[in-house]
């Protein structure tokens with residue numbers, strides 16, 4: 592996105608601008624259609640109508656029933672509800688006390704698991720990944736135990752874009768009778784979310800990664816999967832997430848998903864083409880640069896690198912001063928100088944991991960943006976190495 596100041600936005604994995612139709616769809620629900628969906632009168636009924644229509648849109652996209660969609664405040668809350676909710680319920684029901692996650696989860700998953708271990712007596716096992724950041728189904732198969740409460744594997748990684756074999760892993764979990772969660776926050780704009788084909792039981796979404804508003808998300812919960820609510824109160828969202836639902840944002844999220852449906856096929860080819868051009872140019876023109884993550888099994892909009900001898904935070908500041916916005920991994924890590932756990936898990940040395948750059952493309956990215964970006968990047972890498 593080129594804004595008024597000619598800035599070029601290359602950080603779509605951090606967040607995306609709202610699509611025009613999303614803003615338009617949301618507006619009436621801030622003022623005229625302000626009802627509480629729990630109210631019995633017409634104001635409430637109209638709000639409830641909007642809520643249920645949005646739920647049906649999302650359910651259709653996921654190939655599930657509307658009773659299996661729970662609205663939350665975003666990807667983080669969805670991950671928290673999936674992990675904490677399922678861990679507690681499974682322990683209560685069958686005494687399952689073991690959680691399996693991977694070394695490349697977002698903190699919304701890994702820190703939740705860590706808390707469950709530290710404060711609530713769960714045993715958390717962290718599955719290793721290969722040098723491209725992928726989790727193998729065999730490793731999952733070998734680590735599931737009779738007392739495993741839940742397996743959680745990220746669908747597409749937010750730092751390196753590698754796409755995990757979710758369907759195969761889900762099949763293994765299903766055969767072993769263990770609920771399977773995937774964080775699909777980064778995957779939503781580009782990959783299929785068909786929960787039947789993916790063999791998942793819990794799946795997290797967050798609207799602001801796909802041209803919807805911040806502060807709204809959803810969790811898919813397969814019928815019959817036990818879940819203890821994390822937020823109790825008036826019993827909204829099938830009793831799994833109490834609180835008056837945020838109707839304008841929910842309408843915005845379902846409209847954003849329609850925007851994705853309309854554009855996904857085009858984005859997956861056009862952005863992959865731009866991404867491959869960018870990767871090729873960077874690797875060819877910058878000595879001692881390396882692509883991180885899988886070369887092909889990766890999100891079509893994400894290119895990630897390490898540059899020997901370059902400090903990524905300095906690089907990002909220099910690029911920003913020239914009008915290019917990108918990041919060094921997860922946006923949530925801004926200001927944190929410790930190397931990315933994801934890169935370390937892939938076997939990248941700590942010093943090299945501190946030289947990472949993530950460039951993420953989106954609906955407004957053009958080849959000419961990337962051409963000027965690559966020229967600038969080369970100049971800044973030389974400057975920092977000098």
Ligand SMILES: Cc1ncc(COP(=O)(O)O)c(C=O)c1O
Nearest residue numbers: 665666667697699749776777797
């Ligand atoms: C993979 C992944 N999971 C979860 C989150 C958190 O989502 P939210 O910002 O909606 O809380 C993010 C956001 O960066 C993410 O990339």
